[in-house]
Structure formats: C-alpha cells, structure tokens
Amino acid sequence: MATKVITGIPVSSGIAIGKAFFMNRRLYGFIPRQSIAADIVSDEVARLEESIARAAAELSEVRESLPPELRDHALLIDSHITILRDPKLAKSARFYIEDMRINAEWALLKAVKDMEQAFSAIKDDYIRDRIQDVRLMADRVLSKLMGLSTGLKAIEGRVILLAHDLAPSDTAGLEVDKIMAFTTAEGGKTSHTGILARSLQIPAIVGVVGLEDNVQDGQFIIIDALKGRILVEPNEDELARYTDLQNRFESYQKNIHRNCHQPGETIDGYRVKVMANIELFEEVAAVLDHGGEGIGLYRTEYSYMNRKTLPSEDELYEEYRDLAAIMDGRKVVYRTLDLGSDKYMSQYGQTQERNPALGLRSIRFCLRHKEMFKTQLRAILRASVEGNCAMMYPMISGLRELREANKVLFEVKQELKRDGLPHASDIPVGIMVELPSAVMTAELLAREVDFFSIGTNDLIQYSLGIDRTNKDVSYLYQPLHPAVLRSIKLVVDAAHQGGIEVSLCGEVASDPFCIPILLGMQIDSISMNPQAIPGIKRIIRQTTMDECKELLRRILECRTVTRINRLVMDSIFQRFPEELTFYSSLLDVDDFV
Structure with missing residues (x-):
C-alpha cells in the first residue's frame, strides 16, 4: 500500500x-515573536504599513500581467487588494504593536486570529470560507515583513x-x-x-x-x-x-464534452433546458465551455462582500449588464440578495440570532432594508435591457411577502420611468420555492408569478428538519425522501396548472440518480454547477419520457426512503452504467441503502 x-x-x-x-508552506510556524522597545514602536508600525502597501502594489502589477487563461480571475485579485486596503486588519495589528510593544509579524498574526474568531461564528459555508482570503493576504504581508519571496x-x-x-x-x-x-x-x-x-x-x-x-x-x-x-x-x-x-x-x-453543446432532449423529443448556477462573473466562461444554455441562478451576494460600503447602483448595473451581454441572448436569472444574520454586511452589523436559518434573512432582510433592496432592483431592471433576463426572490413563504416585494418592484419601475432611465418594465419575475409553506400554497403563488425555481438544498433542510452541515444528523439529508419527492411533484404540477414554467436548482439538479425522476415529473429546466452539465445532458439524451414516467410511478408507490434509494440504484445503474461509473465512486454505498 x-x-x-x-x-x-x-x-x-x-x-x-x-x-x-x-x-x-504556511509561514505562521516560523514567525518571529519579539518584544520591542518603546522608541521603535513607530518604526515597527511604519514597517507594517509599508509591507501592506508593497503587497497591494504587487497584486496590482500581477493583475495587469495575468495570462489569457487566468484573465477571468481579475475580480478575485481585486477582492484581495480590497482586503489589503481595508483598514481593519492594519488597525488591529497596529494596536497590538503599540499596546503590547511587539514586532509587526507577531502583531499581524494576532490580528488574523481575532478575525478568525469572528468568521468562525458565521454559519454560512461560503462566507466563512472567506477567512481564507484574509489568511492569504496576511501571508503575503508576512513575506514582505520577513524578506521572503512570494x-x-x-x-x-x-x-x-x-x-x-x-x-x-x-x-x-x-x-x-x-x-x-x-x-x-x-x-x-x-x-x-x-x-x-x-x-x-x-x-x-x-x-x-x-x-x-x-x-x-x-x-x-x-x-x-x-x-x-x-x-x-x-x-x-x-x-x-x-x-x-x-x-x-x-x-x-x-466523450461527454464532444456533445455538450447539443440540447438536453430525450430520445422521444422532450426538451429540458440545462442551465448553470454561478456566483462570480469569471465563471461565465465555464458555463459557455460546458454547454450551459443559460444561467438559471446568479447569486448576487458576492458583490456585497469584502467591502466597507454597499455597492452603488451603477456598480451593480455594470456587473449585471456585462453578464447579460456576454451571455448573448441566453437567459440570465438574477436572484435578489440572499443575505441574513449569517451572511451579513458590516453596514448593518451582525444580528445575534439563536437560529439564523429561520431568522432575518433573504427576502425578509431585503424588505427590512428597502433602500438597499431598491438599489439592487433598479440595477437589475436597467441591466435587463441588454439581454434575456429574469429575476427571482429567495425564501418566499407566502403571498404576503411576494406582494410586498412586488410592491417595492413597482415603486422602482415608477422611479426609473420618472428618471427617464431605460429599463425592462416587463421583466419576468419568479420566486424560489424552498419552504414547506410555499410548497403547500404553490397553486396560489403560481397565479402571481411568471415562474418557479425549486431550491432543493433549503427545501430538503426545511422539510426534513435537519442541518446537513451537522455531522450528527447529516445522514438524514436524503434527496429521495418521499416527502421531498412529493413536494417537488406538487410544485411542478401547480406550476403547470397555473401556466408557468418551473426550474429546479441545487444539488439534486446535478445528481444523475435524480435526473430521470425529474424528467418524469416533466420539469422544464434544471440548473447546476457548470462542470456537471455535459454528463447530465448525456443522461437526458439517452432516455425516454416513458421510461422516466414509469420510474416515477414506481417511486411514488414506495413508502420508505430506503426502498426508493434501492429502486433508484438498481434502475439507474442498469440503464446508465458508464455515466455513473465515476459519479458512484463519490458515494458511500450506505448512502443509498
């Protein structure tokens, strides 16, 4: 071995x-830790500030010299420059130099430790992972302080x-x-x-x-x-x-990339739009390379992170406009801000909540901070003139929230009209269906929106009452649970009865074991990470609706998740052995028994 x-x-x-x-290799284990005399404190502060400035200048030079294959990552470098120029880290390190009279390297390490503690309290994985960016930039500054080459x-x-x-x-x-x-x-x-x-x-x-x-x-x-x-x-x-x-x-x-630009269409002609979920502009290249037919979910939160002030309307407009333009007629769906106490911005502070997942987040947060919400809506409406765009609200629990959000949208349209700014006054508006209350009132909601997008990650969590990031209960996170499948089917049926389209995003959309079931429900489109698109398209093109409907019928007759998982494994492996060879290697057998 x-x-x-x-x-x-x-x-x-x-x-x-x-x-x-x-x-x-990480420098932290080799950082000199020294006490310093009072008369050189100011020199040590100057050394810190000079190293931060040199690190930021070096990044700016790197940004300008990026090779073509990495040029799409310029925005990521911009975010790192922003971290270096943010006074919080420097101010904290300077405090330790002056108060404890310690060298700049040690002071910077202590400042990073403080930020690590603050980030550790954030429950959202994506936001919590941003502490890695702070560490990266601290390492770059430490290299300057210690005279090392990066x-x-x-x-x-x-x-x-x-x-x-x-x-x-x-x-x-x-x-x-x-x-x-x-x-x-x-x-x-x-x-x-x-x-x-x-x-x-x-x-x-x-x-x-x-x-x-x-x-x-x-x-x-x-x-x-x-x-x-x-x-x-x-x-x-x-x-x-x-x-x-x-x-x-x-x-x-x-093999799968060779045909990834073909449509997602079954042997007997049922067409499913296969789209992508992205959160950064630089991911667009991957969408186009992997055959994405559009962007079914553009997470807009990233533009609000790693900065001291809220983005302006013009900043957001340029970002959204460029995205619509580069997609060149392919559909782009902007999800309005999904922020909350675990994805907070410094402008509004961090609210201490006992259960952030059920607290002031998503559309609730936006409706509490209407001016911020209006700024984003104005940018989306203005940018949508440039392409085939739609927008959707996250975490709608019922008609009251939907109508309140639409009231704000109506006010924004009136303001743009009054200001004489071109905008898409007829932009399609949809909602994320990710709460059980939205599932149970889907037929009512379908009368007042243009489309549904089923957010399976949160829908599973809320329906089964589990936190999938909690290792003690993660085994209960079952996408093929009867309650989850019946909820999805109820929403799809309600949408079609109401004459609107329904999409599905989240991990279920890129799960080969779930695709035939979703086809059997006659889902209109699915949205996933760009890299999953070629394989999912190939599965779609190798099946028929009769097969999918029969599998769905058999599954809906099952009473337990164990029986459903076994039925799905047996059926899908027999039908798509090559397609699932590599996907199955990612799974533990116990997950499907």
Missing part, C-alpha cells in the same frame, strides 16, 4: 499522478502543485500546461482554488489535513479528486489501478 493516505475535499474532479511540487521557482516538467493555499495572483506566473493538479491545506468547496481549478479543468483537492507534514517536495503521489484522497508513494498495484481509472475518466470526459 501507499506510504500514507491523506484526505481532503474534492473540488474539481479527476485523477493526477506525478511528483509533488510545494509552492509555499514568487515561484522555475518548474521543470509537469508537477502536482501543493500549497498551504492558493490565489489567482499566486499562480499568475505559472505555465499552466505544467500543472497536473492543485492540492492545498486550506480551503473549502467555495474557495478560489476550486474555481481556478475548475476553470482550468484540472483535478483539485482542498482542505487537506496534514498536507504539509506528510508530503515532501519531489515525492511521487496520486491525487484522487473523485474521492478526495492523496496517496503518497503508491505501490505498483495502486499505480496500475489509478492509471486505468485516470484513462477511463479522461476518455469519458472527452
């Missing part, structure tokens, strides 16, 4: 076999790049054809390393515990980014097995 096997979070699928190359050594041959963490600015000088895979000690599913790896279409694993202690430069390793495993110095049997798996996976990927 391999000398060691360590695990992490797979964020870009694939297999890589080769030598390890460490770009950097550049890359020349890489000879192809390697697997290992690092404590990576940012687009760190990889700007890379010859990307020499990088087989990324692996980092830090990061989560939403980290920039994952976005970068997916855009370059190379395997990546992040959040690897013990990476820096267990892997050395030049060691031969296998990156299994299907299961999130790293094999250090594998034996011959493991090498042969993974070489075969790598060849089969790459062959499969080439």
